[in-house]
Amino acid sequence: MSHSSSLHHFLRHVSIPPDPHFLPTAFKSCPTLPLARALHAAAEVTGLVRDPFVASSLLHAYLRLGTTVDARAVFDGMPRPQRTVVGWSALVAAHAARGDAGGAWRLLEEMRRDGGVEPNVITWNGLVSGLNRSGRARDAVVALARMHGEGLLRPDATSVSCALSAVGDVGLVSVGEQLHGYAVKAGCRVDACVVTALIGMYGKCGRAAEIVQVFDESSHVDVASCNALIAGLSRNTQVSEALRLFREFVGRGLELNVVSWTSIVACCVQNGKDLEAVELFREMQAQGIEPNSVTIPCVLPAFANVSALTHGRSAHSFALRKGFLHDVYVSSALVDMYAKCGRVKDARTIFDAMPSRNVVSWNAMIGGYAMHGEAVNAVRLFHSMLVCKQKPDMVTFTCVLAACTQAGLTEEGHHYFKEMHNEYGVSPRMEHYACMVTLLGRAGKLDEAYDLISDMPFEPDGCIWGSLLGSCRVYGNVDLAEVAAEKLFRLEPENAGNYVLLSNIYASKKMWDGVNRVREMMKDVGLKKEKGCSWIDIKNKVHMLLAGDDSHPMMTAIIEKLKQLNIQMRKLGFVPSTDFVLHDVEEQEKDDILAVHSEKLAVALGLISTSPGTTLRVIKNLRICGDCHEAMKFISSFEGREISVRDTNRFHHFRDGKCSCGDYW
């Protein structure tokens, strides 16, 4: 017999204390549904349920515990005069909050028709707010329109702010503007919540100018509106403006709270300023503001991006201490952080311990395996996901296909590509096609890859053609390479890599006129090349190294170490690959030590700053080149070090002169 029914049994036969306040107090604080039902049974047996206070507190307890059915039964059991607008409003709000728009509307009709009770502002606001909170944004807007349209009640500041929030979520900026106008006319434009909601709405609708305008026109500055301003600017890529204003708020001595700090950290992370985010997170704590369960998933991607495993670990132990690991956001972000910091096993430990998982959690773990080339584990976990009745989404398939691509599982990849649409109704998007093109290209099936591109239901982007061009380089297919390159030169004329690739293909076939033609084209267009940049976490500090930049304080020692490494590598038979020198248009002077790629600088720094045998973890903003890849294999062997390099594509674990990618990436 279960605990709850024995409790039920117990309470049926035990007298309730004679104190008339006992039951209402008990219902108010009642933590579980079984207990509420047991107390309810006792109230029925004793007849106390006829007391209006008892019935009403029971009604609210049931609604708070999420059962509208039990609540409705209690309400229907109440004598008609007791079924007031308060009870009706609570029922309407509860249905709305559960996303049951139809049920909420029916109740509204019923209270008028059968109950003879007219809804008031609170009833309507409960309806609008509940629909908004349950994600029924359009229904919330409809509710507000009906409230206004009936002409019996005027929407107040609460109605307007709820509706604005809903409008922002669905991007109905014209409705938002109408609400803005109404707020001015109705005199609630100055209400603090309305100000914040207006800023939020304009922020979500991409109206950066209006955000600032609403803020500037508001005479009263409170923390919530400042936070909304920061978040709005961040959403609209105005990072530096957000940072400037944040500093100004700090300077003005405004009482910024955890939400303010979380917002600015999130702003930096979402706009690629990871090191700034890490610094602000530190500063926040120095100011005595303790991170909450939202701050942690906001800052973790920054740690993951710069491979700050030490910071990630302390965030983990903090989350553990605070009991945040039950939060699916926190744990999913930890899974991702550990995977990106090279610790798939730790990621899996977190994943396995999660009390509940959603599609994002599964994707993070599957993606983690994919990143590490562990295709078998990725596919296995995908099947567990299906067994657990978790519906896969488009990200899931991106991860599964990427895993197949990394490991060269051509058949399996094909299978999942077909299955995603046929079995799971997920239409393939650009990234899925990109995986398939890479998968086919890697297997040498260049014509099949080209046919797939030709059959795509939308215009292929640069990644698709770039992938095909890369495979053409590997298999020496000049004809297809020319087709791909032509598309690429139109799609991304400033991308130097494409010219270099095509030129290399010509060179490998000794087609010198082709080489010259490409070289002429490169002169004509202004080329852009993303600066190579690597990060390495040494003794709890993240170091950033840029190719061709000697500003690191240890640069002299780094260069010395690199020279040493070069001598040793050549002794062991390492030949610098001229192929990959051509990859790099900036690298004109081969002997210039500063032209070394950033990952080599990072590894050299790691070697001289850590004790022998320590694993080095480097991450890089571009894909690792073949020359560096070869060099890493040599270094791992004669330095006796494990080196892991995470590039934009995947992890490379170098150990004993071998790489986990099996030299295909």
Next chain:
DNA sequence: AGTAATTTAC
């Protein structure tokens, strides 16, 4: 009567 605005992971 007790309804409202700001921050979150793949």
